[in-house]
Amino acid sequence: MKKFKSSSERKTRRIGRFIAKKLRKGDIVCLNGPLGAGKTLLTKAIAGYFGINENIIKSPTYTYLRLYTAYNGIKIYHYDLYRIEVLDDYMKDQINEYFSLKDTISLIEWPQKIMEIIPQKIINIEIELLNAKKRYIKIHGL
Numbered sequence: 001m002k003k004f005k006s007s008s009e010r011k012t013r014r015i016g017r018f019i020a021k022k023l024r025k026g027d028i029v030c031l032n033g034p035l036g037a038g039k040t041l042l043t044k045a046i047a048g049y050f051g052i053n054e055n056i057i058k059s060p061t062y063t064y065l066r067l068y069t070a071y072n073g074i075k076i077y078h079y080d081l082y083r084i085e086v087l088d089d090y091m092k093d094q095i096n097e098y099f100s101l102k103d104t105i106s107l108i109e110w111p112q113k114i115m116e117i118i119p120q121k122i123i124n125i126e127i128e129l130l131n132a133k134k135r136y137i138k139i140h141g142l
C-alpha cells in the first residue's frame with residue numbers, strides 16, 4: 001500500500017501520472033471517494049499520460065461509460081456509476097465482457113455500485129477528503 005497526501009489539484013495530477021506509469025493493459029482501477037474527492041481528476045491525469053487530451057474527459061452523463069483510445073492501442077474505459085441504482089443481468093454481462101478485454105485499462109468511479117462483479121485482482125484507490133484542498137490518497141495493489 002502507498003499513501004500520499006495531496007494539497008492541490010497539481011499534486012493529485014502528479015499522483016495520477018505516478019499511477020499511470022505502472023498500469024498495464026487489462027488493469028482495473030477502482031476509484032473510491034466522496035463527491036468532489038478527485039476521482040475524475042485522477043482519471044484525467046491517467047488518461048493524459050496515455051496521450052488522451054484530458055479536455056475531452058468528462059463524467060459520462062447519459063451513459064455510465066465512455067471509451068478513449070490512446071496512441072499505442074490501449075483503450076481507456078472510464079466508468080462513472082454514480083447514477084446506477086440496479087445492476088441488471090444485461091449490464092453485468094456487458095461489464096464482465098469489457099473487463100476481460102486485453103487491450104483495455106478500466107477506470108471506475110463509484111465501483112461499489114457493481115461490487116458483486118468487481119474482480120479480485122484490482123488496483124484500489126481510496127481518496128479521503130480532508131478539506132477543500134487536502135486529500136489522502138491510498139493505493140492498493142499497484
Ligand SMILES: Nc1ncnc2c1ncn2[C@@H]1O[C@H](COP(=O)(O)OP(=O)(O)OP(=O)(O)O)[C@@H](O)[C@H]1O
Pocket residue numbers: 006007008009011012033034035036037038039040041042059109132133134135
Ligand atoms: N488536492 C486536490 N485533489 C483533487 N482535486 C482537488 C484538490 N483540491 C481541490 N480539488 C478540486 O476538487 C474537485 C475534484 O473534482 P472531481 O470531479 O475530480 O471529483 P470526483 O471525485 O470525480 O467527484 P464526483 O463523485 O462528483 O464524480 C475539482 O474541482 C478540483 O479542482
Ligand SMILES: [Mg+2]
Pocket residue numbers: 039040041059080109
Ligand atoms: Mg467524477
